[in-house]
Amino acid sequence: xxxxxxxxxxxxxxxxxxxxxxxxxxxxxxxxxxxxxxxxxxxxxxxxxxxxxxxxxxxxxxxxxxxxxxxxxxxxxxxxxxxxxxxxxxxxxxxxxxxxxxxxxxxxxxxxxxxxxxxxxxxxxxxxxxxxxxxxxxxxxxxxxxxxxxxxxxxxxxxxxxxxxxxxxxxxxxxxxxxxxxxx
Numbered sequence: 767x768x769x770x771x772x773x774x775x776x777x778x779x780x781x782x783x784x785x786x787x788x789x790x791x792x793x794x795x796x797x798x799x800x801x802x803x804x805x806x807x808x809x810x811x812x813x814x815x816x817x818x819x820x821x822x823x824x825x826x827x828x829x830x831x832x833x834x835x836x837x838x839x840x841x842x843x844x845x846x847x848x849x850x851x852x853x854x855x856x857x858x859x860x861x862x863x864x865x866x867x868x869x870x871x872x873x874x875x876x877x878x879x880x881x882x883x884x885x886x887x888x889x890x891x892x893x894x895x896x897x898x899x900x901x902x903x904x905x906x907x908x909x910x911x912x913x914x915x916x917x918x919x920x921x922x923x924x925x926x927x928x929x930x931x932x933x934x935x936x937x938x939x940x941x942x943x944x945x946x947x948x949x950x
Contacts, residue, residue: 771810778844786845789932798846817881818843822929823871824887824937825855825863826945833950834858837940838871840878849874852940854948864889865910867941868896872917885926886934893928 778801786797805812820841827834838851851870855863868887875883887893894900895911896918902911918924931938 770808774805774808774810775843795847798844801844819848819875819878819880819883821871821875821883821885822887822934822937823864823867823885824934824941825860825865825867825889826938826941827858827860827863828945828950831857831859831862833945833948834860834863835941835944835946835948835950836863836867836870837937837942837944838867838874839936839940840871840875847936849878850936850940852944852947854944854950861889861891861904861907862910863941864892865907865914867937868892869910869913869917872914872920876917876920881922883921883924885924886929887926887937888929888931888934890928893926896926 790797820843821838822841823836823838825834825836834855834857836851836853836855839847840849841847851867851874853870855866858866864887868885871885891900895902895907896914902908
């Protein structure tokens with residue numbers, strides 16, 4: 767039974783972290799509900815409280831610069847979404863929006879106090895600038911990079927990685943929702 771539990775939790779984590787729901791064309795909440803029903807049917811105990819969270823962020827600008835929005839989705843290892851952010855950030859560039867999405871997501875994640883935070887986004891520029899692999903050439907982005915680094919100090923363990931756009935569907939939806947709700 768312990769081996770079944772271990773395999774089941776590995777399957778849940780895999781589905782949650784690989785963009786399974788987006789590729790399958792279903793809402794992440796539907797996948798979470800399915801696994802909860804399956805767990806109950808199999809008689810498996812509930813998972814231990816999540817201390818690892820996944821933060822997916824995205825920024826969008828229509829026109830670049832243009833009406834811009836941010837989206838951030840925070841989920842448990844099971845894929846259950848525990849918090850989200852969707853906001854309009856004015857007439858700005860896509861890079862500005864990408865950074866503000868990371869900042870808003872980190873601020874929200876900080877309140878949840880995870881032991882480990884995995885940050886995922888589809889902006890290779892932001893990922894590599896935050897990692898220090900690429901220089902920040904645009905002066906307006908320098909204070910935003912500094913704010914991201916300041917917020918990251920609040921997390922004992924974190925990593926940041928680039929993911930394909932297809933695996934960032936919920937954050938993209940939230941960023942566009944921020945623009946749409948403003949009338950952009």
